[in-house]
Amino acid sequence: xxxxxxLPKNDDDEPNTTxxxxxRPRNPDAEYWWATIxxxxxxxxxxxxxxxxxxxxxxxxxxxxICPHMGRRMYPGGPKxxxxxxxxxxxxxxxxxxxxxxxxVRCSLDLRTGYRQQxxxxxxxxxxxxxxxxxxxxxxxxxxxxxFDSLSQSLGSTDVSGGAERQTTLFSGSSSSSSSSSTARATTVVGFDVHRTRTDxxxxxxxxxxxxHFAAAAAARNGITPWAALxxxxxxxxxxxxxPNFLRxxxxxxxxxxxxxxxxxxxxxxxxxxxxxxxxxxxxxLTAPPPTQARLKLYLxxxxxDFAAVWDYYTxxxxxxxxxxxxxxxxxxxxxxxxxxxPSPTTSTDGGGPARLTRRRILMxxxxxxxxxxxxPKIYFYVPDxxxxxxxxxxxxxxxxxxxxxxxxxxxHDGKRRRPLVERVRACFDHRPLSQGTGIFLCVGLGRKGNDxxxxxSMQVYLTPELGEAPVATFG
Numbered sequence: 001x002x003x004x005x006x007l008p009k010n011d012d013d014e015p016n017t018t019x020x021x022x023x024r025p026r027n028p029d030a031e032y033w034w035a036t037i038x039x040x041x042x043x044x045x046x047x048x049x050x051x052x053x054x055x056x057x058x059x060x061x062x063x064x065x066i067c068p069h070m071g072r073r074m075y076p077g078g079p080k081x082x083x084x085x086x087x088x089x090x091x092x093x094x095x096x097x098x099x100x101x102x103x104x105v106r107c108s109l110d111l112r113t114g115y116r117q118q119x120x121x122x123x124x125x126x127x128x129x130x131x132x133x134x135x136x137x138x139x140x141x142x143x144x145x146x147x148f149d150s151l152s153q154s155l156g157s158t159d160v161s162g163g164a165e166r167q168t169t170l171f172s173g174s175s176s177s178s179s180s181s182s183t184a185r186a187t188t189v190v191g192f193d194v195h196r197t198r199t200d201x202x203x204x205x206x207x208x209x210x211x212x213h214f215a216a217a218a219a220a221r222n223g224i225t226p227w228a229a230l231x232x233x234x235x236x237x238x239x240x241x242x243x244p245n246f247l248r249x250x251x252x253x254x255x256x257x258x259x260x261x262x263x264x265x266x267x268x269x270x271x272x273x274x275x276x277x278x279x280x281x282x283x284x285x286l287t288a289p290p291p292t293q294a295r296l297k298l299y300l301x302x303x304x305x306d307f308a309a310v311w312d313y314y315t316x317x318x319x320x321x322x323x324x325x326x327x328x329x330x331x332x333x334x335x336x337x338x339x340x341x342x343p344s345p346t347t348s349t350d351g352g353g354p355a356r357l358t359r360r361r362i363l364m365x366x367x368x369x370x371x372x373x374x375x376x377p378k379i380y381f382y383v384p385d386x387x388x389x390x391x392x393x394x395x396x397x398x399x400x401x402x403x404x405x406x407x408x409x410x411x412x413h414d415g416k417r418r419r420p421l422v423e424r425v426r427a428c429f430d431h432r433p434l435s436q437g438t439g440i441f442l443c444v445g446l447g448r449k450g451n452d453x454x455x456x457x458s459m460q461v462y463l464t465p466e467l468g469e470a471p472v473a474t475f476g
Contacts, residue, residue, distance in 0.1 A: 032073035034063050037090040040465050041107060043428040044092050047419070048103040050196060054206050058194050061205050065135050066190075069111050069128040074467040081110040082187055084442060087468030091442055093460045094424060098407050101418065106460065108191040108212075129188045129211065133286065139204040144288030146238050148211050151284060154233040155213035156188065187214045191283070212283035212299075227257075227276035234282070234296060234368075243291040243370035252374050253298070253366055256316040274303040275313075280363070296368040298375075305361050307334050307341035313364055314377045314447075323377070323448060326457060329405055330379065333446060336397045337381050365447065378447025380462075383438060391441045392434035395422040398444065398461060407459075425463060432466075439466045 041062060045055045070089065072078065080087025092107040111128035130152070137143045189212040198206050213233075215226035222229065231250070240246050257275035278301030287293040302313050311330065315323050334341050343361065361382055366375035383394060399420045402408050408418045422434065429440045442462040449458060 027068055029071065029073050030063075030067040033067040033070040036465060036467060037070075037109075038063055038067060040090075040428055040463075041092060041105070043430075044094070044105045044107075044424075044463075045194065047424040047427050048094060048105050050105070050194070051198075054194070054196065054198060057198070057204075057206055058192075061136065061139060065132060066109065066111075069132050070109070071111070071128065080468050083108065083110050083189055084464045084468070086439060086464070086466050088464045088466060090467070091462050091464040092428075093445075093462045094421070095458055095460045096402065096407055096418075097456045097458045098405070099456060102196055104196065105194045106192065107194075108189050110187065110189055129190060132190060133209075133211070136205065136209060137286075140207075140209060140286070141204065142288040142293065143209075143286060144290055144294075145286050147284045147290040147294055148286050150237050151211075151213050151233055151282065152188075154236055155215060155218045155229060155282065187217075188212065189281075189283075209286045210283050210297075211286065212281050212297075214281045215279055225276060225279070227279035230279050230282045230298060237290070237296075239291050245370050245373045246291070246296060246368045248373040249366070249368040249375045252316060252319055256313070256319065260312070260317055275300070278302060278364075291370055293370075298366045298368070300364045300366070301360055302362055302364050305343050307331055310362055310364075310379060314379055316374070316377070320374045320377060326448060329457070330446060332404070333381060333401060333444065336401055337383055337394070337444070339387075363443075365445070367449070376447065376449050378445050378449075380443050380445045382443040383441065389438060390435050391425070391438050392422060394438070394441045395425055395434065395461075396420075398459075402459075421461060425461075429463060429465060440464060 042059055081089035084091055089110040095104040111132060191210045193208040195206040215229045219226040219229040234250060258272040280299040283297040285294040302310050331341055363380040365378035368375055399422055426434055440463055442464045445460040
């Protein structure tokens with residue numbers, strides 16, 4: 001498929017195929033991001049059999065607005081992101097549902113990677129996330145940034161120009177001090193869920209936009225715990241009290257945290273600190289009006305990786321109904337990835353590298369909404385200990401899991417059988433064979449979204465292009 005020229009025409013938002021290219025200044029860094037992560041996204045949308053018009057429209061905005069704000073290209077010794085273990089600032093995912101043949105593509109980006117060093121040694125550049133939100137807003141249906149602005153104020157960093165800042169992110173085992181450009185700031189992650197259809201209500205950018213704020217910077221700045229930073233930020237959101245289910249779901253989660261005894265991994269440790277210590281981040285949709293349509297998504301590390309404890313956390317001790325029938329599916333997935341439902345604690349790092357690369361095995365997710373008095377839960381299973389496995393072996397294992405649980409029927413390509421996941425990934429990430437080590441397959445998320453129209457169990461398989469691995473990918 002030929003991707004249209006990314007520059008918009010005056011006040012017309014249609015992709016432009018005839019722009020005079022002599023009027024366009026060359027941006028080698030933006031070209032690098034388009035040639036790397038743009039290529040990955042284009043391939044993912046194609047593998048998921050998105051309509052050509054939807055692909056072109058989303059990629060048009062991605063190239064025109066996102067790529068120029070990604071900052072400098074990846075290079076050896078340069079700034080790294082905290083959202084992937086190798087330092088890549090991007091990952092995408094395929095989402096599957098148990099009875100639906102269509103596959104949904106999502107992606108997330110850390111726009112601040114290297115941005116503060118972009119302009120000829122300038123110590124602090126503009127806030128790329130704020131700039132992207134401002135530019136994308138007019139291209140989104142039902143756009144509303146009030147909750148994003150509130151979270152930016154309460155969880156964002158007011159001073160990202162320098163100095164060490166205590167930072168806990170996805171690949172940090174605990175808060176750690178660092179003066180590197182990758183941690184001396186409050187991390188934000190911009191995410192897109194790409195819609196498969198274009199409707200009159202969404203004529204421009206066919207995607208849902210969300211932003212994730214991490215808690216550690218605000219917690220350190222205010223002298224409070226990360227959980228307190230997240231909780232306070234939720235309670236301060238404009239008009240949240242008009243839809244009490246948000247607060248009911250939050251109260252249900254907090255009640256579980258304060259009354260449940262952690263696993264034997266933490267003998268004698270009070271319940272609340274054991275659970276609240278895992279507070280990581282909070283995400284919201286930029287959808288209008290926020291209380292009605294937006295979700296609040298909390299990310300927390302569990303006190304233990306033992307399956308019984310994790311499952312109890314996932315169900316909030318049975319407080320979330322309708323989940324018990326899925327227990328065997330989750331246990332089978334954990335066995336597939338770790339070879340055990342009680343894996344030993346992981347403390348591995350990449351060659352004694354920075355705490356940013358310290359890997360965690362399991363991450364919990366709880367989504368609050370206006371429509372339900374309890375959270376929608378999900379579990380993310382990461383693969384920190386390959387033990388001789390490869391990306392190909394993990395993906396083939398996931399294909400077997402999909403087959404065993406009846407998810408292999410139906411497909412966006414031929415209507416008969418779902419195209420194997422390993423083939424999709426091989427087509428999207430072609431910089432090396434999947435049989436050579438691990439790193440492309442990042443994690444898998446599994447959860448039942450009760451607020452969906454069908455409440456189906458869904459699986460997301462997350463992938464990353466390894467731009468931070470040596471040798472760093474180059475372009476031009």
